[in-house]
Amino acid sequence: MKSLIFAVLIALGIILTMPLYAADLSQLIADAAKYESGQSVEPLQKIEQLIRDSVGKSDLQAELETAMIKLLTSNSTFEARRFACQQLAVIGTDASLPVLAELLKNEETAGIACLALSCQRLPKAVEILSNTLTAVRGRSRIQLIIALGNHRDMQSVRLLTEMVRDTDTDVACAAIIALSKIADKSSCESIAALRKEAKPAIAWAVIDASLRVAEKLVADGDRKEALAIYMDLLQPTQPINIQRGVLAALFSADKHGAEKRILDVLHGSDSMLKPVAIAAVGLLKSRGASKKFMAELPKLQPCEQAMMIEALASRGDGAAVAAIREKILSSDVVVRRSAIAAIGKLDGATSVPLLCQALGKTQDDEEIQAIGSALSDLKGGKKTNKIIMEEMKRATGNTRSTLISVIAKRCGHAAVPVLIEETAGTDVAPVKAAFHSLARFTTGDDLPVLLERLVSLKIPELRSDAESAVVRTMARIENISSRTDVVCAALDKNSNNESRCMLLRLLLNCADAKALATLKAALKDSNPDVRETAIRTLTDWPDNSAWDTLIEIRKQAEKDLFRTLALRGLVRLATKQNATADTGSMDRYRQLFANVQNDDERKLVLSALAGAVHPDALQLALPLLSNSAVRAEAELAVKKIAAAIKDKNPQAAQDALKKLKTTKP
Amino acid sequence: MQNKIPSVMPGIMRQKDSPRINRRKFLHQAVMTAVAPMIIPGAVLGLNGAVAPSNRIAFANIGIGGRARGVMRNFLAQTDVIFTAVSDCRSDRMKSAKEMIDQHYNNKDCRMYPDFRELLAQKDIDAVFIATGDRWHTTASIYAARAGKDMYCEKPISMTISEGRSLVEACRRYGTIYQGGTQRRSTASYRFAVEMVRQGKIGRLHTVEIQVWTGPTIPHGKPTPVPEGWDYDTWLGPVQWRPFVPARVNGWNYFWDTGEGPIIGMGCHYTDQMQWALRRDHTGPVEFEGHCEWPDPAKFMSETPVLAETHCRYADGIKCVMYSRKTFKDRYIRYIGDEGWVQVDDETNEVTAEPKSILNLRDTAGISWTNAGDHVRNLIESIRSRRPTICHPEAAHRAQTICQAMNIGLRLGKKLRWDPVKECFDCEEANRMRHREPRAPWFI
Numbered sequence A: 001m002k003s004l005i006f007a008v009l010i011a012l013g014i015i016l017t018m019p020l021y022a023a024d025l026s027q028l029i030a031d032a033a034k035y036e037s038g039q040s041v042e043p044l045q046k047i048e049q050l051i052r053d054s055v056g057k058s059d060l061q062a063e064l065e066t067a068m069i070k071l072l073t074s075n076s077t078f079e080a081r082r083f084a085c086q087q088l089a090v091i092g093t094d095a096s097l098p099v100l101a102e103l104l105k106n107e108e109t110a111g112i113a114c115l116a117l118s119c120q121r122l123p124k125a126v127e128i129l130s131n132t133l134t135a136v137r138g139r140s141r142i143q144l145i146i147a148l149g150n151h152r153d154m155q156s157v158r159l160l161t162e163m164v165r166d167t168d169t170d171v172a173c174a175a176i177i178a179l180s181k182i183a184d185k186s187s188c189e190s191i192a193a194l195r196k197e198a199k200p201a202i203a204w205a206v207i208d209a210s211l212r213v214a215e216k217l218v219a220d221g222d223r224k225e226a227l228a229i230y231m232d233l234l235q236p237t238q239p240i241n242i243q244r245g246v247l248a249a250l251f252s253a254d255k256h257g258a259e260k261r262i263l264d265v266l267h268g269s270d271s272m273l274k275p276v277a278i279a280a281v282g283l284l285k286s287r288g289a290s291k292k293f294m295a296e297l298p299k300l301q302p303c304e305q306a307m308m309i310e311a312l313a314s315r316g317d318g319a320a321v322a323a324i325r326e327k328i329l330s331s332d333v334v335v336r337r338s339a340i341a342a343i344g345k346l347d348g349a350t351s352v353p354l355l356c357q358a359l360g361k362t363q364d365d366e367e368i369q370a371i372g373s374a375l376s377d378l379k380g381g382k383k384t385n386k387i388i389m390e391e392m393k394r395a396t397g398n399t400r401s402t403l404i405s406v407i408a409k410r411c412g413h414a415a416v417p418v419l420i421e422e423t424a425g426t427d428v429a430p431v432k433a434a435f436h437s438l439a440r441f442t443t444g445d446d447l448p449v450l451l452e453r454l455v456s457l458k459i460p461e462l463r464s465d466a467e468s469a470v471v472r473t474m475a476r477i478e479n480i481s482s483r484t485d486v487v488c489a490a491l492d493k494n495s496n497n498e499s500r501c502m503l504l505r506l507l508l509n510c511a512d513a514k515a516l517a518t519l520k521a522a523l524k525d526s527n528p529d530v531r532e533t534a535i536r537t538l539t540d541w542p543d544n545s546a547w548d549t550l551i552e553i554r555k556q557a558e559k560d561l562f563r564t565l566a567l568r569g570l571v572r573l574a575t576k577q578n579a580t581a582d583t584g585s586m587d588r589y590r591q592l593f594a595n596v597q598n599d600d601e602r603k604l605v606l607s608a609l610a611g612a613v614h615p616d617a618l619q620l621a622l623p624l625l626s627n628s629a630v631r632a633e634a635e636l637a638v639k640k641i642a643a644a645i646k647d648k649n650p651q652a653a654q655d656a657l658k659k660l661k662t663t664k665p
Numbered sequence B: 001m002q003n004k005i006p007s008v009m010p011g012i013m014r015q016k017d018s019p020r021i022n023r024r025k026f027l028h029q030a031v032m033t034a035v036a037p038m039i040i041p042g043a044v045l046g047l048n049g050a051v052a053p054s055n056r057i058a059f060a061n062i063g064i065g066g067r068a069r070g071v072m073r074n075f076l077a078q079t080d081v082i083f084t085a086v087s088d089c090r091s092d093r094m095k096s097a098k099e100m101i102d103q104h105y106n107n108k109d110c111r112m113y114p115d116f117r118e119l120l121a122q123k124d125i126d127a128v129f130i131a132t133g134d135r136w137h138t139t140a141s142i143y144a145a146r147a148g149k150d151m152y153c154e155k156p157i158s159m160t161i162s163e164g165r166s167l168v169e170a171c172r173r174y175g176t177i178y179q180g181g182t183q184r185r186s187t188a189s190y191r192f193a194v195e196m197v198r199q200g201k202i203g204r205l206h207t208v209e210i211q212v213w214t215g216p217t218i219p220h221g222k223p224t225p226v227p228e229g230w231d232y233d234t235w236l237g238p239v240q241w242r243p244f245v246p247a248r249v250n251g252w253n254y255f256w257d258t259g260e261g262p263i264i265g266m267g268c269h270y271t272d273q274m275q276w277a278l279r280r281d282h283t284g285p286v287e288f289e290g291h292c293e294w295p296d297p298a299k300f301m302s303e304t305p306v307l308a309e310t311h312c313r314y315a316d317g318i319k320c321v322m323y324s325r326k327t328f329k330d331r332y333i334r335y336i337g338d339e340g341w342v343q344v345d346d347e348t349n350e351v352t353a354e355p356k357s358i359l360n361l362r363d364t365a366g367i368s369w370t371n372a373g374d375h376v377r378n379l380i381e382s383i384r385s386r387r388p389t390i391c392h393p394e395a396a397h398r399a400q401t402i403c404q405a406m407n408i409g410l411r412l413g414k415k416l417r418w419d420p421v422k423e424c425f426d427c428e429e430a431n432r433m434r435h436r437e438p439r440a441p442w443f444i
Helices: A002-017 A022-033 A042-053 A058-073 A078-091 A094-105 A107-117 A123-133 A138-151 A154-163 A169-182 A185-197 A200-219 A223-233 A240-253 A255-267 A274-281 A289-294 A302-315 A318-326 A333-346 A349-361 A365-377 A381-394 A397-422 A428-441 A444-455 A460-475 A480-493 A497-509 A513-522 A528-539 A544-556 A560-576 A583-595 A599-609 A616-626 A631-645 A650-662 B019-034 B066-076 B091-105 B116-120 B134-146 B161-173 B188-198 B232-236 B246-250 B261-265 B267-277 B356-361 B373-385 B393-412 B428-432
Strands: B057-062 B081-087 B127-130 B150-153 B178-180 B205-212 B287-293 B307-313 B319-324 B332-337 B340-345 B350-354 B416-419
Touching: A022 A042, A022 A058, A022 A078, A042 A058, A042 A078, A042 B393, A058 A078, A058 A094, A078 A094, A078 A107, A078 B428, A094 A107, A094 A123, A107 A123, A107 A138, A123 A138, A123 A154, A138 A154, A138 A169, A154 A169, A154 A185, A169 A185, A169 A200, A185 A200, A185 A223, A200 A223, A200 A240, A200 B161, A223 A240, A240 A255, A240 A274, A240 B161, A255 A274, A255 A289, A274 A302, A274 B373, A289 A302, A289 A318, A302 A318, A302 A333, A318 A333, A318 A349, A333 A349, A333 A365, A349 A365, A349 A381, A349 A397, A365 A397, A381 A397, A397 A428, A397 A444, A397 B356, A428 A460, A428 B356, A444 A460, A444 A480, A444 A497, A460 A497, A480 A497, A480 A513, A497 A513, A497 A528, A513 A528, A513 A544, A528 A544, A528 A560, A544 A560, A544 A583, A560 A583, A560 A599, A583 A599, A583 A616, A599 A616, A599 A631, A616 A631, A616 A650, A631 A650, B057 B066, B057 B116, B057 B134, B057 B373, B066 B081, B066 B091, B066 B127, B066 B373, B081 B091, B081 B116, B116 B134, B127 B134, B134 B150, B134 B161, B150 B373, B161 B393, B178 B373, B178 B393, B188 B267, B188 B332, B188 B340, B188 B350, B188 B356, B205 B261, B205 B267, B261 B267, B261 B319, B261 B393, B267 B319, B267 B332, B267 B393, B287 B393, B307 B393, B350 B356, B393 B416, B393 B428
Parallel strands: B057 B081, B057 B127, B127 B150, B150 B178, B205 B319
Antiparallel strands: B205 B332, B287 B307, B287 B416, B307 B319, B332 B340, B340 B350
């Protein structure tokens, strides 16, 4: 019995340690081998899942590699073999090299074989590539050369060197680039020799390879050799992009000589290289560099000066900041603008007077905006704020308005008292700027004082700016009744009718019961302007709570105008309910029809009714078909209502349309 | 196999003796007195008005699909840019691009080059706008850099991490001015959010939440003959050959060889923003982990995830989570700090924040990401000043690496540690996925 249990356990152990996927895998491979576009990718996706599961599990990976090899050796489709190579790129080892070696020989499959081999940086993979290289032609040969280069294996240098003078230029160029990726001593010598030969047909590859070699030499610490290559390539005979790249590389590789090199370029006549030299100023490590290149500024063209200012700004040291500060008032617009743009991120209070002076001199909107941004960005906190504030007090017009915006941006809500003070002015631009900034930074606590400023506004043309600031502030008060309380308190304090009208209009932004009651009371005010404002505000009321009041106005208002306004308000309210119309909505439409006085008004109500999604709406519209004056509107309404209700009330809709045909006006 | 490779790489040795140099010199001299570096607004320099032809930067386009046509309008709107040539391996698209450009300039001057290497060999072209499919971005960019062209390249800038590094090296090697097409760096809403993060308005940033959409799926399709006017071999480019299947070719975004789904397609915009906000354009996170749902293989042939949730973490503990879920309209990035958050919704360009007072600091809503005009402008000014663009190659590569590492983590189903200095994983399989051998004759 014991031996039986032992045997079972052994068997179980074998099963558990057996290749986990062996059974499934052979069927999967059989299915995958037939894969062609258009068929299910299920077997491929399952294999991918197995590959995923095998990460870090060498035994499973070995099993899967064997399966992929099988997929490559059987009569698999090209797409199946392509798939297998993709998987081998991730899990392949020496085991798959023989089958990949066979694929390399065939032009059709050389590419996918290289794909599989691409990451197997093993001596044997390179050996296979090298061995096959001489046996293939055309694209396959280039494919293999590329692969050898990417493997960066010195074993292949001899073979690649033989190919750099191949009569097929494409082969030669590929071999040159491959050699430069390996970049051992022998490869470097071959490339140097080619550089001397200077054959036009392969010139691009030789230069590319030379640059790669120089990069590797720098990385390996052989700067002398690298600099020699760079100097060889930094010739006016070379294309400008090569010169630019080489110059930048020299600045980086030879840090000690960089300053002198930059100066040489700046003092030279090649203006195409100057931007590269100037850009390198920002990267110099030496402390005195800013001062040295500051001295170069006057010798440069304005646009070069602008670039130099940018480069100095990226250094950001004291000398650089001083140099940039000096250019804030430059007479050259390009230089001035670049100094203004740079100074904001670098300086503090010291630049404020200069920027303000520049602000006072310009009329250009973009420049004003740039100065505003610079002032907003200046460091220095309270000290800088204080100086900007002082400048602002002295300024007028647009300069003052820019400085107001700057203060607001720098101080946020803390600027509100200053901004409020500014709204008492009589100069349009600063007051406007103050209200605009207030609109951004006030809170509910600021509403009372803002309302005071609104009603005491000295510049009528800025009323909408002030109202906008008030409305935005009200919107920040979540508790609606608090909004109403503040507005009503202001109403109580103000006896001036114009002010009261302004305040009454604001109640629309509260729209609660107290606000409605306040407006209703205002309907009885002794002043006609106040009464009219109350009516106009009510006609814009957002919900039906104003319905009855508007009906009253409609029935009893002192002027036709008020009655018309009330009807429009009522129609607007009725329309708002159309999509969710109920019996209450229909009652309101009935009320409207009962209160219209002529066909024009009837048309107005009909146009609203046309949007109502309710069967009773038909009952209101159909009788009007016989009224020739409103027949067209009634017909349209019936059609629209019928279309809207037909799903839920097909019979009513059908009957209405039938009636439409039979009813004559 | 049918492609003939020009025997000389374009524009390397030939420029010196060409009349182009004179024009360039003239252009440069004129430009150096009339045009300023990127910090100078164009209007000051008269760039918004008439610009002398000699002062214009001559651009050409390589690859023109729907996105390219949109960005092209932003290029054409620049008065100091002139588009002179187009290249596409689809003749219908190339012709329609020519029509678009000719119509803009009211002439018939736009040249067409089916082989982009011929276009790059033209000495009168200063810069290129590359908007091919993703598979071509790096290769075309490096060929352009070799040919001495500056460029704007659509994102994602590479297909693999090693491609991205090669791009950075090539641009440095040739002094190339390169603008990565993650144009949200030049979009007011995104800039505002980044500024708020940098100014500490949300306190200490601890998490960046990113949402892209649910990955689309492509039903199985059978091979068909290559349509007339298509150079399919060039269309594939560095990708190993596979049959022409219309659904796969049109849905290239969702097959690993040619695209990498929304995690990269959209995600790279957001990782770019995150890197920028954190001022980490030269480094990246150190850890990646995620899980995803793959397409149903019985119904779909597409390869990229349908749903995904993937995380990464920087060495200082800042985390990022990217979701691939919901609809296209639901994409956003949210920066979360210990005192609040700020979010940009891509569809609406709306910025939201908590505390809401953060929003008071916003000056203007600005244009949305759909207009890449400011991003293009930044490139133009960098071409003139030779200063790096706002989305220079290293920044673009690092942002792209994050998405690529996320995808590699999903494909291997494994938590990965990443060394941003050596640019390698702690996992052999993942390291192998950093590189993909290109199909000859293309090499970088």
